[in-house]
Amino acid sequence: MxxxxxxxxxxxxxxxxxxxxxxxxxxxxxxxxxxxxxxxxxxxxxxxxxxxxxxxxxxxxxxxxxxxxxxxxxxxxxxxxxxxxxxxxxxxxxxLDFHDIEQEFEHGKARQYDLHRVITCLPLLKPVGAALQALAQDIRFQELEEVQRRFRFWMTELYQHLRAAADRPDHQLVVFEVIPDEQGMRERAARNKEIREERAKMTVTERKRRWQAGQLRKIEDESKPMTKRQEKTIMILRGHNFLKKSVEDIAKLLEGRGRLAGLMYGSLAGHSSHQLDNAKLAEACRKIQEFVEGIDKIEQDLRDVLVFFDSAHLKGIADYASNTHGCKGSYSAMEGGLIFNPRGGDDPAVVGIPKKFELPSFDCVEPLRRALSISLISKAA
Structure with a gap:
């Protein structure tokens, strides 16, 4: 090829x-x-x-x-x-001719760079595609999908709480506390003072006229406490990508393999270089780069599984769930998993990754990544 x-x-x-x-x-x-x-x-x-x-x-x-x-x-x-x-x-x-001279020079540099990368990447695409096909059929992916399913089904309330934290930019697991609104009470007292001073300047007739017209400002009851809700951070949710669909959506690997096949047999392989202008070469490099970045994202999501199921992290989650009104029942942590004890004496539910679980290897993508990051020949000279 x-x-x-x-x-x-x-x-x-x-x-x-x-x-x-x-x-x-x-x-x-x-x-x-x-x-x-x-x-x-x-x-x-x-x-x-x-x-x-x-x-x-x-x-x-x-x-x-x-x-x-x-x-x-x-x-x-x-x-x-x-x-x-x-x-x-x-x-x-x-x-003005110097602009054209520079453009011709830069055109050659860009073509050399992308042509070199495409030539280096092309022989790697087929073995990478075959390796990804095998990875997508790996039993470990099916195991993780089942873990996610059980978590959503057996620990629905906790899953919803954690998913909300995962969707936050700071990934914080929070509760809301009701605290006195000191600023609000000071502002209320200031408004009441202003109203009293305003009334003191009115005649009885003017006050009565405004009251009848509904224009007389009311004095608020300062004996009534004012409160507000305030966020309290319980913990930073680690490995939050485990809760998102990206870990489950292993079909992306097969989609990526299909795009690779299209690139190998449609856009590049068997062509003469004169058929590939700079735009086509740059587009091919962009597609390969996007593919590698997509695999990197899936790999990071899978690494987050181990981070999420770290024993110390799970203990914090269990403590949160057991003391939060939104999560019924009690929770405890075990090595690599969570135990949910529902109210009413029902059997406990356990969600965790299989013992001695290891992540699949994505080493097959590394040669392609190196080929994409190859240095310009002109700079190496």
Whole structure:
């Protein structure tokens, strides 16, 4: 499974686009040569230090303006002469044409990068697809789906409480306390004072007229306590993705495998590189990247299962459930699970992961991930 490369793309893959020491090049002219108009942008360079600039002598002299630049381009004229120019100076030499020169250079860089990644990824897609097919049929996925089902069915009230916490941005498990509203009572007292002062300025006739018209403000009863509800954090819910559908939805793996097949046999394999413009190459890389990120998400969701069923974490959940009015019955924690003792003497319900449960391995995706993160050839040169 491969792409047939044109001679032009073979040359492109071997090309360097950047150079670490532009002064080391041969045929380097001090001035802009006479045939500069037909020069090609050969390399880019960036020799600026990471921190403040303290030694300008290490920068290179621009053939156009004579000053030193830390970043710019190496131009090569038809005569073979090379000359250095900064980015702004390049625009001054070639005016509007320099935009087209830069665009052609960047176009080549982008094509080299994506072509290299696609060629590296393509042989990996088929074995990754086969490995994911086997993973999707793994008995451990079915076990986790059953754990989720039992949790929702046997511990419905607790599941709803935890799911609400999982949906919060801070993943906090909270209760609401009723506390005195001191600020509200102060504001009420201030309003009453204002009303009394307002009434003191009225005549008896004016007060009666306003009362009959329903315009006389009432004095509130300050002996009545004012309260408000306040959140109290019980614990941070760990492994919250276990409660979400993503752990259960293992069909995503098969969907991803289908998209891989479409990419392998429809968009890439068997094509000549001249049929794949930069947009198609970039789209192929994007699809592979999205696929890898989707698998990473599922893998993280599965890791959250072990986090959720950590014994110390479950103890906090059991304590919360046993002392919350919304969860009937009593709860206790065991290693890798929760025990629910319903009221009325019914048999206890146990929800937990199987003993010695281990997560499936997603190592098959690692070669694809490395291929996507491959460094630009031009930067490695």
């Amino acid at each position: 491969s792409i047939s490369l044109t001679a032009q793309d073979q040359e492109l893959l071997a090309r360097r686009f950047s150079i670490a020491d532009p002064k080391s090049l041969s045929d380097l002219a001090d001035e802009v040569p006479a045939d500069f108009a037909k020069a090609k942008l050969e390399f880019e360079y960036d020799i600026r230090p990471g921190g403040p600039i303290t030694d300008w002598s290490k920068f290179v002299v621009c053939a156009h303006c004579g000053t030193r630049h830390g970043r710019g381009f190496v131009m090569k004229a038809p005569s073979g002469a090379r000359f250095l120019t900064g980015k702004d100076c390049g625009a001054k030499i070639y005016r």
